[in-house]
Amino acid sequence: MTKTVLLSGCGGGYDLFGALPHYFKIKAQGDYDVTLINYTFTTHELLSKYGQQLTKILFRIDPIIDASWLTDEIYFPEQRLANEMHVSIYAILCNYDETRIELIIEAYQHLIGKRTIDELILFDCGSDVLLTGKEQQLGTPVEDMSHARAVQLLSSNEIKSKYIVVIGTNIDVGHGIIQSDIDARLTALAPSAVFTWLLQYEYDEDVRHYVEIVNHCQPAHTIVHSLVCAALQGHRGYYLPDHLRSRINKSRVPLSKRHVFQLVIILMMLSVILSILND
Numbered sequence: 344m345t346k347t348v349l350l351s352g353c354g355g356g357y358d359l360f361g362a363l364p365h366y367f368k369i370k371a372q373g374d375y376d377v378t379l380i381n382y383t384f385t386t387h388e389l390l391s392k393y394g395q396q397l398t399k400i401l402f403r404i405d406p407i408i409d410a411s412w413l414t415d416e417i418y419f420p421e422q423r424l425a426n427e428m429h430v431s432i433y434a435i436l437c438n439y440d441e442t443r444i445e446l447i448i449e450a451y452q453h454l455i456g457k458r459t460i461d462e463l464i465l466f467d468c469g470s471d472v473l474l475t476g477k478e479q480q481l482g483t484p485v486e487d488m489s490h491a492r493a494v495q496l497l498s499s500n501e502i503k504s505k506y507i508v509v510i511g512t513n514i515d516v517g518h519g520i521i522q523s524d525i526d527a528r529l530t531a532l533a534p535s536a537v538f539t540w541l542l543q544y545e546y547d548e549d550v551r552h553y554v555e556i557v558n559h560c561q562p563a564h565t566i567v568h569s570l571v572c573a574a575l576q577g578h579r580g581y582y583l584p585d586h587l588r589s590r591i592n593k594s595r596v597p598l599s600k601r602h603v604f605q606l607v608i609i610l611m612m613l614s615v616i617l618s619i620l621n622d
Contacts, residue, residue, distance in 0.1 A: 344374070346461045349454065351380040351494075353467040353507070354487035355437045357420050357565035358382065360557055361466040361510045364542060367549035378454060382490050383434040385419050387441065390434055393422060400436040401450035415561055423560040437486050447493035452501065460502045463494060468567045469514045472507055473528050506537065510605050511571045514596055542603040544575040562586055574598040 350366055352358030359381035369375040383390070394402035404421040406429050413422060421432040435450045436442055451463075465472070472487035494505055512529060542550045554572045562569045563586045573584050583594045 345376050346374060347376045347378075347458060349378050349380060349451075349460055349463040349502075351463065351465050351490075352382055353465040353472055353490050354469075355382055355384045356468075357557070357560075357568050358466055358468050359424065359432070360420070360553065360560070360565070360568050361468045361508070361571075362464065363553040363556060364547070364549045365464070365508075367552055378433060379424075379430065380433045380435060380454070381421050381424075382437050382447075382486065383421060384437055385421060385434060387436055387438060389417070389419055389422075390436060393419075394434065397433075398446070398450050398453050400438075400442055400446045401453055402434045402436070404432045404434055406430070415563075418564055420560060420564065424556070427556050427559050435490075437490075442489075444489060444493045444496070447490060448496055451494070451497055455497075455501050459500060462504045462506065463497075463502045464506045464508055465491060465494060466508045466510065468510050468571060470509050470512045470528065473509060473532060508605055510542075511567065511574070511603070514567055514570060540605055541600065542575060542605060544577070544603075550575060563590065566590065570594065570596055570598060571603070574600075575603050 348369065350359070350362040352360070352362065359379060362379065366377060366379065370377060390396070390402040390404075393407075394404045396402050404425045406425045407422070410422070410426055413419060413426075421434045425432045433454060435447060467473075467487055472491055491507065494502075497505075544550050544554065554575060557565070557568045557572050562572070562584070566587055569584050569587055573582055579598050581594045581596070582598050583591070587594075
């Protein structure tokens, strides 16, 4: 029996790319119907011009043959990923002027249709989505928490199981989050973790394929995944990939095994985190 799965980038940017190793593994099994979704910072103008609008903030981006207009400076990770993988990518607009939680829910309900989805997995590169709001410093948690809150509100009749995956748990020290706060949060959430594992570049073809795709999709637009890929390839310390030097002078994130560490948590167990959105 085919299992239906939604893999979704949680907090904007290139977060969906973090789902690729898992995507490749389950697609290889042959009995999965997988939809790729990204909560996106791509502009409404680009989404409207090159995608098909399905709801007020949901767009389908299909692969295209002529991408001559997609020059290096254009920020459009969904179109780049669709072209690279030859699949449609669904984009949910993340825009402070237009996006509301009820519209995110509407977008998912459109994708669900009359089905019951077996699993929805949100992928966050970093640890913003795990924060409580009481930490000494915060990175950029609003997008992640709003998205997670919307998913939490979808009923079990619509989605049976909901998970959050965080990748590169210390990446947000580059956004000002204190490492000790991240460590304390991971310790507190450890009892809720389904499982943890290390991504391994040397021994895992799906991980190498992920790195290859990131490198083909204008990696200068994603500091986060550039650093994760660098860590996967064995770089440590304050290494900075050459393609990022036009954006930042030096890295504030020491590369380590933390960048290739994944923690999977049942979404419903994050109610303490998400409750701050109601305060």
